[in-house]
Amino acid sequence: MTTTANQPKELWEAVLGDLQMHVTRPNFETWLKNTVGIAFRDGEFVVGAPNAFVAEMLEQRMYSLISLTAERVVKGPVEVRFQVLLSEEVDAADEPEDADDQRLTEAEPTGVLHPTFSPKARLTTLNTKYTFGRFVVGKSNELAHAAAEAVSNRPGEVYSPLVLYGAVGLGKTHLMHAIGHRAVASGLSLIYATTEEFTNEYIKAIGEGRTEEFRDRYRSTDVLLLDDIQFLIGKEQTQEGFFHTFNALHMTNRQIVITSDRPVSALTLLEDRIQSRLAGGLVVDIQAPDIETRLAILRAKAETINQDVPQTVLDFLAERIHKNIRELEGSLNRVVAYADLTGSLLDVELVKRAIDGLADPDEHRAILDYVVVDTVATHYGVDQQALKGRKRDKKTAQARQMAMYLMREDGNMGLTAIGRALGGKDHTTVAHGCDRIKTQLPVDAQLRRDLLKIREALAAA
Structure with missing residues (x-):
């Protein structure tokens, strides 16, 4: 298969x-x-990774799943090879394909953000695509969107903490980053971190005797965005650090935004005491x-990738993919x-072939x-029994x-459904x-x- 210069990138985006x-x-x-995606020719797919550590991890831990997925997408055998991106390739990968997509406004800066704050605040990277302008509002998320807008316009004055919760792929992180973009545009210092990053940084600070530096950095920021708070469960020492960080920020009217995959x-x-403080904000x-x-999301995505997609195709995907925005956009x-x-020709019959195996959730x-x-x-x-x-x-x-x-x-x-599938287990046990x-x-x-190997087996099933 021969490819044009843009096809490796487009093909890898489909794999992703x-x-x-x-x-x-x-x-x-x-x-x-x-x-x-860097190159695809003669069955070899060259994929660029940001550093050697990521390339090694993909090669050693995720190769089977990636290879199987690539073969499903291209409908043929593929050998995936990872290499470290050169600096100019990193710049090219981060550069938007269409300047119009940047939607530059005073409140929504673009480009990969590495804002420099006071020495006490760490450098923060925000996803350039996650702005309010690109968030599709509907009945399912209008309250969360309104709350995020209010927080971004008056940080620390209303709804602190703001806790956004919901299942995977519904837009929690998008709204969190949109708040971050507004904060940066307003000249506020900002820290965005996943709970895993917060935990690792806290443990490292303890091990290296730099807890005071950690405290100063996190407690001096104007806005703290912490993703996936549920991963604090079981980490008593980190919960202690988070509790005191939360208190310090809250007492000085700083803005705190938290996401979770479940209600507080x-x-x-x-x-x-942490549950109580989270519940005391706006959840x-x-x-x-x-x-x-779903149709509005698909139309926006088609516009972003500069594709004229027939309405019948959008209708089919919107009816087929029900519960996950990420899956919806990935399918398109x-x-x-x-x-x-x-x-x-991009029509419904082709869509049926392309997403074969993505069954209706109720059937699946x-x-x-x-x-x-x-x-x-x-x-x-x-034994199964x-x-x-x-x-x-x-x-x-x-x-x-x-x-x-x-x-x-x-x-x-x-x-309850899981409990029935496993012999009538109680929902609290599940x-x-x-x-x-x-x-x-x-x-x-x-x-x-174990989880990776099981997921690979499920993907091949």
Whole structure:
């Protein structure tokens, strides 16, 4: 297959759109987000990584999943090779394809942001695409959008903390970054961090005897944006650091914005004093988008990638992909790339071929619980009936909790439905099992490897 100069980049974006459906957001943001397609010829796909560490991790830990995904997208055998991007390639990868897409306004700066604040505030990177101008408002997210706008216009004066919660891929991080862009445009100091980054930085500061420097940096910022607070669960020492940071900022009327994958009331394993302070702010949920919002999102995405997509195709995708904006946009990337690479007419029949396997969620759910149980049981070498029974040895318990976690995170199944699929387990037991895996993943390398291998097996199933 011969390609034009732009095709490797477009093709890799389609692969990334597919990978977003199969890996957790922290993994995608850490390892995949800043990669770029460099060359694709004679079955070899050269992918650029921002540094040697990322390239090595992709090669050693995620190669099988990436290779399978690339082969699905191009409909043929592919050998993926990773190399470190040169500085000019990094600049080219970050540069917008269309200057009009930048939508430069006083309140919405563009370009990859590395604002320089006072020495006490650390450098912060914000996603240039995550601005208020690019956020599609609908009934499912209008309250969260209004709250974010209010906070960005009057930081520290209203709704601090602002807690945005909802399932993966619904726009929590988008709104958080939009608030960050407004703060930067207003000349405020800003720290954006995932909870994992906050935890790692705090632990490192303790180990190196730099806790005072850590405190000064975080407590002197005007705006603190902390993503995925649920990952503080089980980290008692980090919770202590967060609690005092929160208090210091709150007492001085600084703006705090938090995101979570569940309501504050469901963060039962966080310390009560942290739950209480989060609940004392404005807590707003973001729901799955309705059909009108999904269509609006697809139209905006088509405009962003400069593609004239037939309305019948948009209608089909909006009806087929229900609950996840990231999956919705990834599917459009995939079908557009499929049409370009095969030289085919972009119509509903082509879409059906391009997204074959992305079943309707209700149909997929009935298949998913069986596939997950079978795949997890095979990986851990336990009997399927043992997962559904009362056996509580360490290996069986971990396998059962892993199955619960995958059904919840990857299958969007409810707690009660998961309990039924696993032999009638109570929903509180399921919630505990999911939380147990989430708590252990950041600190247990073997568990992360198990999860990756199971996801690879599920992707190939």
